[in-house]
Amino acid sequence: MSEKIQIRIRRQSGYSLIELLLVVTIVAALAAIALPSYRDNVLRSNRSVAQAGLMELVNRQTHFHLNNKTYTADLNNLGYPAGRVFGLNGKSVIVLDDQLSPVDSSDTSRIYLIQIDSAATNTLTASAIPQQFQANDIECGTFSIDQTGAQTISGTGTIADCW
Numbered sequence: 001m002s003e004k005i006q007i008r009i010r011r012q013s014g015y016s017l018i019e020l021l022l023v024v025t026i027v028a029a030l031a032a033i034a035l036p037s038y039r040d041n042v043l044r045s046n047r048s049v050a051q052a053g054l055m056e057l058v059n060r061q062t063h064f065h066l067n068n069k070t071y072t073a074d075l076n077n078l079g080y081p082a083g084r085v086f087g088l089n090g091k092s093v094i095v096l097d098d099q100l101s102p103v104d105s106s107d108t109s110r111i112y113l114i115q116i117d118s119a120a121t122n123t124l125t126a127s128a129i130p131q132q133f134q135a136n137d138i139e140c141g142t143f144s145i146d147q148t149g150a151q152t153i154s155g156t157g158t159i160a161d162c163w
Helices: 002-012 016-066 133-138
Strands: 084-088 091-096 112-119 126-129 143-146 151-154
Touching: 016 112, 016 126, 016 133, 016 143, 126 133
Parallel strands: none
Antiparallel strands: 084 091, 091 112, 112 126, 126 143, 143 151
């Protein structure tokens, strides 16, 4: 009789293949639901880098304009770190990470490229172009702002949702 009990105990230990497949299926279904939601939240939270970076640029430009009666097309004139400012397609640009810190143009932690699109005596436009994973943000795309504070986006969303 003790042999029968031992056999039952051996059969009951462990999980069947069906049980394991059921668990794997449930975990996969949860991941399929949670992963896109997580990615969307990361994209949305990173938009604050573009907003803050552009607002900082406009503030610096306003200060420069008060002192010089014109806007500048060179980020070096606005006090950005000289080693982090570079030229791209004839424009002065800087790249920011998720902490709003200037990083190298090849840094994998870069989120937005901030550039001065145009600067003249009384007009200014600047843009924040998404980089790396943030380039998947088709809802907002590129953020832009002018000297009056007028905001635009290049994506499919609305300014109210993005700014």
